[in-house]
Amino acid sequence: MISLGQQAAASSRRGRLLVLAILAFVPGILHTALAAGAGLSKDDQTCLACHGEAGMQKSMAEGEKLSLHIVGKDFAGSVHNAVGCSGCHAEVDLAKHPAPGKKQQTLREFSIAKVEACRSCHEDKFKLFDASIHASLLRSGNPMAPLCSDCHSPHAVRAKAAASGPIDQVPCRSCHSAVFKAYAQSVHGLARAKDASGGAPICADCHRSHDVTAASSGNQIKEACLGCHFNALQQHKSWLPNAAHHFEAVSCPACHAPMAPRRVDLKLYDSSARERVAEKLGVPRFESRAKLADSKGQGLDALALQSLLKQFNSENGEADTVLRGRLEVDGGPEAHMLTTKDRAVKDCKTCHREGAAPFQKVSISIVGPDGRALRHGAQQDVLQAPTSVDSVRGFYAIGGTRIKLLDLLLVLALASGVAVPIGHLTLKWLAKKYLPKSDTAAVARTDTPNSQETEK
Ligand code: HEC
Ligand code: HEC
Ligand code: HEC
Ligand code: HEC
Ligand code: HEC
Ligand code: HEC
Ligand code: HEC
Ligand code: HEC
Ligand code: HEC
DSSP, rough: OOOOOHHHHHHHHHHHHHHHHHHHTTTHHHHHHTTTTTOOOOOHHHHHHHTTTTEEEOOOOOOOOEEEOOOOOHHHSSSSGGTTHHHHOOOTTTTTTTTTOOSSSOOHHHHHHGGGGGGOOOOHHHHHTTTTHHHHHHHHTOOOOOOHHHHSSSHHHHHHHTSOOOOGGGGGTOOHHHHHHHHHHHHHHHHHOTTTTTOOOOHHHOSSSSOOOTSOOOOOOOHHHHHHHHHHHHHHHHTTHHHHHHHBBOHHHHSSTTTTTTTEEEEEEEEETTOOOOOOTTTOOOOHHHHHHHHHSBBBOHHHHHHHHHHHHHHHHOOOOEEEEEEEEETTTGGGGOOGGGGOOOOGGGGGGGGGGGSOOOEEEEOOOOSSSEEEEEGGGTTTTTTHHHHTTOOOOOOSSTTHHHHHHHHHHHHHHOHHHHHHHHHHHHHHSOOOSSSHHHSSSOOOOHHHHHHH
């Protein structure tokens, strides 16, 4: 039986002979024809005389099987036809090949070694990749971290295929299958499946392809949304007071994935450095401190949260670690279940009423060593505790006991149309008026006059 690769090699050899006959004296044109993928070079055909054989394989030292079969037809149609096998396998010397050589232990080791071949021609992509979460996972030895060759099948890279193919061929799918499933059913996935050139985003449009960072870090994703939906702020302003502030305190999916469960994430934030507090490499503090403060393992209560903050503050010598709240969807796949605008959360009461569902789950987070958030659960009532007015700075308008305050603010805001300044000032005033002098004393009594009085 003759293998696919041999067929391809044979037929392209015939094709090349013809081309050779015509172009024998015009090497420049011949080179261009080959670079455009017209066929395979003679050297490559030599390699494929063996490697075109289906079923060819070898064993790694630990027993895994490495398939050595390369499909000539795919390679002939790939962008790398022009550079030839030797473009990436310069180490193969036919005079000595196949040499028994020293065996690599595992397939993974083999892949990691081979992918270095890409560097000589695509140094720029390595630079981007090196700063990604994937590269950081790779450096830490995570066997699932993607290499160039996991996203670009090295013997079949087609022009622009990674960006413009059918959605189910997106390279991210194989490892993030749950996210892909959610995405495929989203307003973007459906639109993209119908028309790949219609402008609806796929993974890399929101996350980038090489410099992928942790999803919860920074504002990149929001900026990606607003890069395409550049009118969004204006459009939301028409019905949502202080829309810019909502865009800060509520993630886009929290309203646009209406069925997804939500949580309030209180992020440790360094107010003098103006950035989120990050775990220092090699000095894990957060998890041990959170566990210690949360002795019963039921989630941090207001007192424990305050003592956790104190530990971070005593470290810096200044009380500049605060909490910044954000309403988000609870779960990775769920963040992708974006629907059409008519189904988005519009009713203010979904969030602005007592016991509002989105505010029933609370987490505290810090930026972990690879950029992903480390989270610890907190009890729901940390949002209402009077101490939180100070520590949960800029996030007071939360469903729960103090919500009556917000109702008052809403009336003021809607009536006057000047939500922000009045809202903040009024709240500060109310907080001062009702908060006892000593925060600690107030926390010790969870049923503070503040929450009781304002609620009734
Ligand atoms: C005569 C047949 C033959 C030819 C021609 C040949 N190979 Fe191989 N190749 C083999 C065999 C057999 C192995 C498995 C060797 C082993 O078991 O370690 C192999 C292994 C390989 C490997 C895996 C390397 C490794 O570290 O195990 C690569 C890559 C490779 N060949 C590339 C090429 C390239 C590129 C060419 C053309 C320049 C080529 N081969 C030509 C037979 C051949
Ligand atoms: C764009 C770079 C590139 C080109 C061009 C290229 N290879 Fe490879 N090749 C690789 C990489 C990277 C791997 C390691 C893949 C992995 O992780 O298993 C590899 C692996 C192999 C292997 C081991 C089997 C495997 O799939 O891992 C063989 C055999 C091989 N190449 C032969 C060839 C032949 C024959 C050609 C030309 C027809 C060729 N290669 C062209 C990059 C290339
Ligand atoms: C996690 C998956 C992933 C990994 C890992 C990855 N890429 Fe890509 N790459 C993509 C996607 C998706 C695209 C298409 C979208 C785009 O252009 O950004 C792409 C596009 C490209 C392009 C063409 C884009 C251009 O600007 O011309 C090159 C070249 C490339 N990658 C090389 C590499 C190299 C080299 C590595 C290893 C350092 C690598 N890629 C690692 C997903 C990946
Ligand atoms: C010897 C140089 C060379 C090496 C080594 C090399 N490439 Fe390329 N690569 C090219 C050339 C040339 C192109 C075509 C550039 C273009 O069309 O702009 C290309 C294009 C690409 C593209 C872009 C396809 C598109 O979307 O147009 C990707 C992806 C890619 N290479 C990935 C890789 C990966 C992965 C490796 C390592 C396995 C690798 N390359 C190794 C020369 C190389
Ligand atoms: C070979 C497997 C693999 C491929 C392919 C892959 N990833 Fe990943 N990715 C991982 C692993 C493993 C992690 C870390 C664990 C996790 O979050 O699932 C990760 C993490 C991430 C994260 C950070 C998650 C967080 O918690 O913040 C993002 C974002 C991401 N990948 C996006 C992508 C995109 C976009 C693509 C395609 C361009 C892609 N990945 C392709 C394996 C892969
Ligand atoms: C408080 C909830 C909420 C938040 C937060 C929110 N949206 Fe919306 N969004 C809506 C609602 C409700 C609509 C439908 C408004 C209407 O009735 O026209 C909408 C409409 C849209 C539309 C369609 C606009 C049009 O009129 O065609 C886009 C696009 C959009 N949002 C993007 C975003 C992006 C991007 C973000 C994050 C930066 C975001 N939204 C944050 C609730 C929200
Ligand atoms: C429309 C923009 C958009 C597209 C398209 C998109 N994502 Fe996301 N992705 C997000 C947002 C928003 C989040 C949540 C960010 C946060 O935590 O605030 C997220 C989170 C993630 C996470 C982290 C999940 C976790 O466990 O926390 C991964 C992994 C991820 N996306 C991978 C992908 C992959 C793979 C695709 C393609 C199938 C994709 N994304 C498509 C916007 C997008
Ligand atoms: C690459 C550009 C691009 C990016 C990035 C992008 N979108 Fe979209 N979005 C589109 C396009 C195009 C459509 C229209 C799809 C269709 O044809 O139905 C759309 C549709 C929507 C809709 C439905 C609007 C309606 O009229 O019902 C919402 C909501 C939305 N996007 C929100 C977001 C959010 C939130 C993000 C970020 C997490 C985001 N988009 C990122 C291009 C983008
Ligand atoms: C998905 C939940 C959600 C929805 C829906 C929502 N909000 Fe909000 N809103 C919030 C959160 C969270 C804050 C907290 C902002 C902060 O204090 O940081 C907030 C803050 C506010 C503030 C105070 C802003 C400030 O800076 O002082 C006003 C006023 C407000 N919302 C009015 C409304 C109105 C009116 C609607 C309906 C048209 C609405 N919100 C819909 C979640 C929501």
